[in-house]
Amino acid sequence: MSNEPSRPGAVEAPGRWLRWPDGGGPRIAYGADYNPEQWLRHVWDDDVRAMRDAGVNIVSLAIFSWARIEPAEGVYDFAWLDDVMDLLHRNGIAVDLATATASPPPWLSTRHPEILPVDRTGATLWPGGRQHWRPTSPVFREHALRLVRAMAGRYASHPALAAWHVNNELGCHNVYDFSDDAARAFRDWLRARYGTVDGLNAAWGTAFWAQRYGDFDQVLPPRQAASYPNPTQQLDFKRFSSDALRDYLSAEREILRAATPDVPVTTNFMVMGETAGMNYADWASEVDFVSNDHYMLPGPQGQDELSFSANLTGNLAGGRPWYLMEHSTSAVNWQPVNLAKRDGELARDSLTHVAHGADAVCFFQWRQSAAGAEKYHSAMVPHAGEASEVFRSASGLGRTLAGLARIAGTPRRPARAAILFDWESWWASELDSHPTSRLRYRQEALDWYSAFLALGIRADVRPAAAPLSGYDLVVAPILHLVPAALAHRLREYVAGGGHLVTTYFSGIVDENDHVWLGGYPGALRDLLGIRVEEFGPLLDGDSVVLDTGATGTLWTDRIDVTDPAVEVLATYKSGEYTGRPAVTRRPTGAGSASYVSTRLGPAGLPPLLAKLAEAAGVRSELPEPLRGRVELAVRGDHWFLVNRTDEPIELTGAGGQPLLGGDLLPPRGVAIRTSATPSLRGDDLP
Ligand code: GLA
Ligand code: GLA
Numbered sequence: 001m002s003n004e005p006s007r008p009g010a011v012e013a014p015g016r017w018l019r020w021p022d023g024g025g026p027r028i029a030y031g032a033d034y035n036p037e038q039w040l041r042h043v044w045d046d047d048v049r050a051m052r053d054a055g056v057n058i059v060s061l062a063i064f065s066w067a068r069i070e071p072a073e074g075v076y077d078f079a080w081l082d083d084v085m086d087l088l089h090r091n092g093i094a095v096d097l098a099t100a101t102a103s104p105p106p107w108l109s110t111r112h113p114e115i116l117p118v119d120r121t122g123a124t125l126w127p128g129g130r131q132h133w134r135p136t137s138p139v140f141r142e143h144a145l146r147l148v149r150a151m152a153g154r155y156a157s158h159p160a161l162a163a164w165h166v167n168n169e170l171g172c173h174n175v176y177d178f179s180d181d182a183a184r185a186f187r188d189w190l191r192a193r194y195g196t197v198d199g200l201n202a203a204w205g206t207a208f209w210a211q212r213y214g215d216f217d218q219v220l221p222p223r224q225a226a227s228y229p230n231p232t233q234q235l236d237f238k239r240f241s242s243d244a245l246r247d248y249l250s251a252e253r254e255i256l257r258a259a260t261p262d263v264p265v266t267t268n269f270m271v272m273g274e275t276a277g278m279n280y281a282d283w284a285s286e287v288d289f290v291s292n293d294h295y296m297l298p299g300p301q302g303q304d305e306l307s308f309s310a311n312l313t314g315n316l317a318g319g320r321p322w323y324l325m326e327h328s329t330s331a332v333n334w335q336p337v338n339l340a341k342r343d344g345e346l347a348r349d350s351l352t353h354v355a356h357g358a359d360a361v362c363f364f365q366w367r368q369s370a371a372g373a374e375k376y377h378s379a380m381v382p383h384a385g386e387a388s389e390v391f392r393s394a395s396g397l398g399r400t401l402a403g404l405a406r407i408a409g410t411p412r413r414p415a416r417a418a419i420l421f422d423w424e425s426w427w428a429s430e431l432d433s434h435p436t437s438r439l440r441y442r443q444e445a446l447d448w449y450s451a452f453l454a455l456g457i458r459a460d461v462r463p464a465a466a467p468l469s470g471y472d473l474v475v476a477p478i479l480h481l482v483p484a485a486l487a488h489r490l491r492e493y494v495a496g497g498g499h500l501v502t503t504y505f506s507g508i509v510d511e512n513d514h515v516w517l518g519g520y521p522g523a524l525r526d527l528l529g530i531r532v533e534e535f536g537p538l539l540d541g542d543s544v545v546l547d548t549g550a551t552g553t554l555w556t557d558r559i560d561v562t563d564p565a566v567e568v569l570a571t572y573k574s575g576e577y578t579g580r581p582a583v584t585r586r587p588t589g590a591g592s593a594s595y596v597s598t599r600l601g602p603a604g605l606p607p608l609l610a611k612l613a614e615a616a617g618v619r620s621e622l623p624e625p626l627r628g629r630v631e632l633a634v635r636g637d638h639w640f641l642v643n644r645t646d647e648p649i650e651l652t653g654a655g656g657q658p659l660l661g662g663d664l665l666p667p668r669g670v671a672i673r674t675s676a677t678p679s680l681r682g683d684d685l686p
Contacts, residue, residue, distance in 0.1 A: 015320045016264040016288040017359070017409075018058070018162045021094050026408035027057065028401040029360035031093070032380050033326065034059035036084050037068045038369055044084065047367060048091040050386055055398020056093060059366060060325065061085070062151075063098040063168045064130065067105035070147060078154050089160035096266075096325075097161055099151055099252055101144040102168035103130035108143055115140040118179040121224045129373075131173040135244040136185035141251065148252050152259035164260070165325075166252045166267035169293060170245045175277035177241070178221045187216045189240045203512040204232040228433045232513045238427045242279040249286055264288035268325035271309045271316070273297050274442060276430075279423040280316055281463035290317040293326035293364070296349060298339060301602060303644060304450045307352055307631060311449075312421055312461040314357035319412045321359035324350070329363050329390050330378035338376065344668035346393045347400065348642065351660075351670040354404070355633035355640035357412045361401060363394070400660065404672070407659075410636035415458035416618045419448055420476040422464035428513055429480035429505055436537035438554055444477040444503060444599065451605035453644065456620035456627030457613055458634070468493045473616035475501045475609075482523035483511040490593075491527055497590035499616035502528070504555040504597050505535075520557070527593045529563030529586035536576055544575035544598060546582050548607065552598025559584065559597055569594070569611065583608060585615070592616075623653050630665070641671045 018029060031051070036044050051059070062069065062081060070076055088095055109116060109127040115137045117125045125132055133140045144167075155161055194200040197213050206212045211230055213219055222229035222237050253265045268291045269280050284290055292313040296302050313322055329346050331338040341349070350361045368379035380394045426441040445461070452459040459475070464486065468474055474493065479502050482490075487507070494500050507524030509515055516522020520532040536556035538544070544552045548570045556572065559581045570583035585594040594612055613619070620627050621634075629649055631642040639656055643649055649665040656673025665671050 015318065017321065018094065018096075018289075018323075019263055020162060021089065021159045022092070025405070027405045028354065028408050029058045029094075029323065030362070030398050030401050031056040031058040032060070032363040032366040033063055034061050034084075034366045035064065035369070036061075037065055037080070038371070039367065041083075043367075044087060047381075048087055048093065050381060050391075051093055051366070052091055053386075054380060054391070054395040055402055056366075056380075058094040058096060058162060058360065058362070059088065060096040060098060060165055060362065061088075062100045063165065064103045065098070065100045066103060066147060069100055070105065070150075072107055073111070073143075074146075076150055082154075085155065085158050085160050089158070093160070094162035095158075095160040096163045096165045096323075097151070097155055098165040099144075099148045099167060099256070101147055101252070104133050104140065104143070108140075112139045112143075114181070117174045117177040118182075120176070120178050120222070122178070125174070129173070133174060134177045134179050134181050135171075135174060135241070135248050136177065136181045137179075138181070141248070145251060145255060148255045149259075152256050156259045156263075161260070161263055163289075164253075164256045164263055164265045165291075166249055166256070166265060169268055169270055170249055171242075171278045172270065175241050175245060176237075178223050182221050182244075183219075185244060186221050186237065186240050187219055189243065190219060190236065191216055193236070204230055204236075205512070205514060206230070231431050231433065234431055235424075235428055235513050238277070239279070239424075242277060242282065242423075245278060246283050246286060249283070253286065266291045266323060266325075268293045269313070269316070271313045273305065273309075276423070276426055276442075281421075281423060281465055284316040284318075289321070289323055291323040291325040291360075294324065294353070295326075295328055295332055296341075296345075298335065298337070301446060301450055303352075304453055304602075305446055306349060307356065307453070307633075307642075308446050308449045308461055310353045310356035310358065311459075311633075312463075314412045315460055315462045315466065317357060319357065319414065321357055321409060321411070323360035323362070324353045324358040325360070325362055326364040327353070327362075328378050329380055329394055330382070331376070333374050333377040340378070342668065344666065346390070347397050348668045348670055350397055351400075351640065352631070352633075352642050354401075354407065355631075355635070355642060355670070357635060359408045361397070404660065407635060407638050407672075410638060413634040413636065414470060415460045416471060417452065417457060417459040417473040417613065417616070418462045418468070418471040418475070419445055419452075419459055420464045420474060420479060421445055421461050422476075422479060422481070424511075425464070425478060425480040428509060429478050431513070435505075435535040436554065438537075438540065439478070439505060441478050441480075447600070447602045447605055448475050448477050448609070450602035451609045453631055454602070454606040454628045455610055455613065456622040456630070456632065457618060458621065458632055468498060469496075471498065473499045473501070473613055473618045476506065477503050479503075479506040479524075480508050481511065481513070482507045482509070482516075484523070487523040487527075490524065494527060494588055494591040494593050499592045499594070499612070500527070501594040501596065501612055503595070504557060504599070506595075521595070524593070525562075527586070528584065528595045529561065529566040529593070530581070530584050530595055531560045531562050532557045532597075533560070534558050538575075544577075544582075545573045546570045546598075547573045550600050550604040550608065552582065552600060552604070554599035555597070556582070557597035559595075569608070585612075626651075626654065637675050639673045641665060641673065643667060643669045
């Protein structure tokens, strides 16, 4: 079975947008999750007044309201929600209305404990937190969909309704459920994928360790086993688990679409950090517009990671605008140490999302909770109240966004370079029983992204199934799982003059996680003109030196060049493979295929990438002094310049008409230039 998407080309959202209640013109949506049920009625009046002061024009409502809306089975209390909806509408604030199914109420889990997820060891995940429901539970679905129907019926014609918000962060806590419901649904999924149990046996390689199945009924999720569970079983369970939630999303969506065909439906993705469970390239076409939640991660690449996530989200949205559903005004509550944002970061983080195509900037949440697990999570109105730097900054951002209305609806301008991002390679490359357990797929992709930023070259982070045409340079880090069809697409890309770069542990397995034989990197061996007989992973703390002066960690390969046309761009100068190639490039007519066999990291990649980009004819569009210090992102004719440093930066020479900011870009500041002059518009623009 091919790993190519079952619906070719269906990697993008259809591109509908908010239905503004006032029918007015384009604007950037601005607001937050609003949880009025945590406050007394008189606070709500204060809320809407302060929302207007802050420039809020939309809120997400009812996300965790199930127990309040349906206090007992089939008994609904909508009066309070009607009141909030009306109040918001009277104040000109639109509503992204949640279906309220994210956190089941105690009466439901008490009466039906069979909705509770089960972990790999068989332990039940009990109520008391949130999202304690099995994605495949028919009982949960019956109750949740009844609530969705009730919500849709009640609010279908409410004038405040701008969009539907399915559940919340599907899979945040419950993507992997090993219950009996999951086992049944997994078997159905496998029957549909393989048809026969022989097909499953072949795909899973069950000749190994006497795992041969005589019937689908013998198959289980990869529960805690005595030894390493079958890797293809693990991979298929990841695919299944993502599909099960996607299926649940479409079940809610169908009810909403039937009730309100003109109201768009979305759900908030979590394109951020190590959240790997949901294959969003496969989900994007299920929503009317893409929404994402993003939280800053600590560490030196935090800002790059934000940009990477925003960039990927923009590409999942097909370049069209998307909705930043959540980020934070300041600290979160769920990291080991939760840092407050520094001056300027609230606006910079928001505007970086806008730079990558967000037409909505929202926070979790409006008013900081006084009780509950998230009481130390920042909000637009902090515990200190409106007399606070956070509220002043949030209000300042509201004014800034109001001034950027003309940007709304403007598509992202594609770059000439791309980084391929592939959930299946992410899942497969990090399975157990591999040459190293230290490999991190997303980190390698992020390192390349940081290298592009360091060179001032824009690169689009693209799902692997999206078309490659139009890109002169495509970097496919750790493209581990390469079905024949993908190998074919990459060969065609290079044959058509494209420049492909890939790295260690790429091209190793097919869609069933079976090794492509005959030497690594199997599926890409001929394209790259190299052959590897054995991997050379490195111990923690070990490194190798390359003749370019770069340092490699994590991985090395014992490379033999098999095509005399291959150029060796770097050679190992230390370690077991001293004197052998470390980085190779095979020119093929107008194109090329390059291979990087070790982890060079964000510091080591830029000089190499500079060479590879130059050979591909891809140059920075920024004036030289700005490269590396400023991130550039482009929407239509609007050029966003994001200060990546803590120093002020002179923008003289950057060209264009200022839409935001002047000639001095403050530390952590963002400037926008429109209709840029040739100094910002290299002739290498698409
Ligand atoms: C997620 C959830 C929110 C909130 C935030 C806190 O994004 O969707 O309800 O819990 O995390 O960061
Ligand atoms: C043990 C087992 C073998 C094999 C090896 C792998 O020796 O008996 O079947 O799993 O470990 O190291």
